[in-house]
Amino acid sequence: MDLFGKGVSRRMAVLLVGVALVSCSKDAGPVKVGVLQSLTGTMAISEVTVKNAELLAIEEINAAGGVLGRQIEAVVEDGASDPVTFSQKAAKLIESNKVVTVFGGWTSASRKSMLPVFQRTNNLLWYPVQFEGNECSPNIMYSGAQPNQQILPALDWAVAKGFKNYFLVGSDYVFPRTANLILKTHIADRKLATAGEEYVPLGGADFSTVVSKIQAAKPDIIFSTLNGDSNVAFFKQLAAAGLSTTTLPVMSFSIGEQEAQAMGPQLVQGSYAAWNYFQSLDTPENKTFVAAYKKKYGPDAVVTDPMVHGYVNVYQWKAAVEKAGTFDPTAVRKAAVTLADSPSAMGGVKFAANQSLAQTAYVGQLDAAGQFKIISKSPAPIQPEPYDKLAFPGKTCAPA
């Protein structure tokens, strides 16, 4: 066929109109968001249910009409508990799937690995998990607890209970190392003792030496920043050595109702955790949320703090988009920090100017059913401080 004759211009016109029509209809179509959690690997025990909660929020918003008149299409990817995979999948979601925002991450290693991708593409990550602070990227909304909203309240509780000798155990990556640095600084500041500090590779299951060192050091309490499957091995090997949670209390920073259920509550019964949410919180908003989650995922499902943060993240994103009137990540994050205090399953939440949430801290003790009895609560929501004042004096987040 003659490629340069009159046939071309007619066909080109039809083509152009077609393309225009298609791109017009694309604008009214669904808006894509990324959900990026570890669905396999050592962190799956914790992250699969966070993905579930995020998807629940998206489903509810879609049922209520979507965002700015458009339905949300969730593109779910598996970070496979590997930081490199997280950054690859984040790049794929943003550049290939063209998502307008991403909900995801758990380990600080995964977040730090994804950060350059979000900086480069000027996209926005909503990060739902407690972490070590020391980071203020404008491309991340940190709804998870900063150290002064989880770690320090736990230490305050332990000091008030009279524990003087602390043994710190953690997985070997940035969160436990920084968290323990902060803990050691504060423990020394209060003239108490750190009996030991041990690290095991993420996913590692051999705690023979750690348990021996704990037995030798005879601490009053163990503070554990272990993540993922290592928790199972740790509690099993503590039990195998005859150290039950009644003789030697353990305060874990990464064990919630989900991990307790997966590990078997008998293994961790009586141990402690510090979060900004427990499923046993007695508020109407929480009861509604737990009921909605159980309706979708089964009556045996349990709810953890990161799951609620993931859920809250999606709703906060929706509110920020509606306030900004656009899906553009920069406008959305600027709007997000100006949102009013909104009710949620974990109480009133509001993003501060440093893109972190103000939230209440709770300390709970695990019972035989795998639920937490709340034994301590901060009097008011704590303002987030990304840089610990004692451990990293003088550092603050520059205004975005």
Add this chain to the structure above:
Amino acid sequence: MDGVVLALGQGFNGLSVASLYLLAALGLALSFGLMRVINMAHGELLMLGGYIAYLVMKAVPGTVGLLLALPAAFAGSALLGAVIEAALIRRLAARPLDTLLATWGLSLILQQAARNIFGPIGVEVRAPDWMNTAVTLGPLSLPTTRILILALSVALLGGLALLLTRTRIGLLVRAVNQDRMMAAAVGIDVRRVDMVMFALGSGVAGLAGVALGLLGPVTPTVGQSYIVPAFLVVVMGGLGSITGSTVAAIILGLFSAMAQIFVDVSVSQVLMLVLVIAFIQVRPQGVLAPRTRALDA
């Protein structure tokens, strides 16, 4: 005094780690050492043992369940091993690199199958309550579970030694190990011996899986954390030598545990690898290489 206690405690831990390495490596010593077959799916035979233990102990909890789980895991993994040998290894007998690739692919398939059947989250093998105690030996406190695993590996070694030295099949295995071609020439069914050895090695891996399940979670990737130490033990021990593997496992276990007194776990793993590399440089044939007159040894 504290230092001595710590050293003794770490000595026990080292032996405990060595027993786990040995349990994981014995099967590999048989297939890699005796048959020169690189089986990258060996870790998944461990994983299968762990999952069988989970299923058995879910049905029959407590000590009885554990006693049932051991032979069940042995049988299950041995069966899978026999299937792998007949279907895969036998056909690639003359092509070691292809065996490596094929078994690695099989390992991925088995891991994903475990994920599909049991979920990506680990399952719980609950040790009976009397095992959650420690035996006090003076200032030392030794977990009962680890003592029992140590006893299991010693018993297994003893059983294997008896099998290899006192039974007819053991004689055949030693013959095939010394010189495959001559053994075939004098009428030994080499293929059948291969199958039996592979199945036996896989069964031992299944037992290792039960032991691992008592100390940590059973996940689809539990085999992956033990395949590399298993290969290290076999290579360092000398191909074809069970005694060598035992010695190598003890060396590596003790070294790793002693190193952890001074450095943390990640660094101790690095040091352990450095040790193996240095050892192989100095003594490439391994700790105890079997002497043979075969030209291709």
